[in-house]
Amino acid sequence: MQSRVALVTGAGSGIGAGIAQELAELGHRVAVVDRNLDGAREVAARIGEAGGQAVAVACDVSDPASVSAAVEEVRTAFGPVEILVNNAGFAKDNHPLDMPLEDWDAVQGTLLRGAFLMLKATAPAMRDAGWGRIVNISSISAIVQGERINYVAAKAGVEGLTRGAALDLAPHGITVNAVGPGTVQTGMTVVSAARAGRTMEEHLEVVRESIPVGRIGTPHDIARAVLFFAAEDADFVTGQVIYVSGYPHG
Numbered sequence: 001m002q003s004r005v006a007l008v009t010g011a012g013s014g015i016g017a018g019i020a021q022e023l024a025e026l027g028h029r030v031a032v033v034d035r036n037l038d039g040a041r042e043v044a045a046r047i048g049e050a051g052g053q054a055v056a057v058a059c060d061v062s063d064p065a066s067v068s069a070a071v072e073e074v075r076t077a078f079g080p081v082e083i084l085v086n087n088a089g090f091a092k093d094n095h096p097l098d099m100p101l102e103d104w105d106a107v108q109g110t111l112l113r114g115a116f117l118m119l120k121a122t123a124p125a126m127r128d129a130g131w132g133r134i135v136n137i138s139s140i141s142a143i144v145q146g147e148r149i150n151y152v153a154a155k156a157g158v159e160g161l162t163r164g165a166a167l168d169l170a171p172h173g174i175t176v177n178a179v180g181p182g183t184v185q186t187g188m189t190v191v192s193a194a195r196a197g198r199t200m201e202e203h204l205e206v207v208r209e210s211i212p213v214g215r216i217g218t219p220h221d222i223a224r225a226v227l228f229f230a231a232e233d234a235d236f237v238t239g240q241v242i243y244v245s246g247y248p249h250g
């Protein structure tokens with residue numbers, strides 16, 4: 001299998017950390033990119049201890065200068081990015097009528113603008129090489145979910161970006177796809193449980209009961225789908241969204 005240079009945003013914890021670890025297990029050199037550099041360093045160190053190659057890079061994906069600097073740091077360490085996973089994200093949930101503009105902007109800034117900025121910074125080298133893989137982390141919330149229109153709109157936007165970029169980048173050997181997780185226990189679940197006024201155990205039980213396959217997701221479930229899209233022989237699949245949620249969405 002060919003070793004590629006992979007960049008995973010928001011890889012300092014949760015789903016992104018799992019994706020970074022599994023890309024490294026396949027022999028890819030992985031940039032663990034996060035605005036939380038301590039988290040990124042921990043994940044990169046774990047990958048190194050397991051025999052993989054990883055570098056931790058600090059970056060706020062909503063900031064163009066920070067994105068350019070991070071992509072350059074990765075190029076210097078490993079070479080041009082060949083696999084990009086846009087995973088960084090967070091939620092700032094509220095009823096639409098109570099949602100401050102700052103919370104709308106903040107969520108769009110990281111989820112949607114961040115994915116666009118990362119694509120802009122990495123796709124030129126993929127085009128020049130005639131090969132690239134971009135996988136965007138969406139969410140089942142892209143379809144609909146209450147009291148989080150900033151997040152719903154951003155994730156629906158990520159899916160639109162996925163289809164649009166897939167069409168425009170296809171002639172250059174670059175595929176663009178998305179994975180839409182259902183509930184996965186991470187830092188985001190802590191926030192969701194607190195907002196629902198439940199303990200983590202109560203929250204996970206309520207959510208678990210609503211999932212037909214009968215369990216909560218893991219970062220590994222999501223990484224499996226990302227690795228499929230990132231594979232060398234997945235070049236006939238582009239502009240697609242796979243929901244990985246234990247539920248038949250779509």
Ligand SMILES: NC(=O)c1ccc[n+]([C@@H]2O[C@H](COP(=O)([O-])OP(=O)(O)OC[C@H]3O[C@@H](n4cnc5c(N)ncnc54)[C@H](O)[C@@H]3O)[C@@H](O)[C@H]2O)c1
Pocket residue numbers: 009010011012013014015016033034035036039059060061062087088089090110114137138139140180181182183184185186187188189
């Ligand atoms: N956990 C779930 O149930 C769930 C469900 C659907 C989709 N998702 C999506 O999965 C992705 C990962 O979330 P998670 O659940 O692992 O949460 P998490 O909080 O564990 O990880 C998110 C990471 O993104 C980083 N981050 C946030 N904003 C950033 C920015 N501007 N620049 C760089 N890094 C930034 C955080 O520091 C954190 O390390 C997100 O896009 C989220 O929307 C999660």
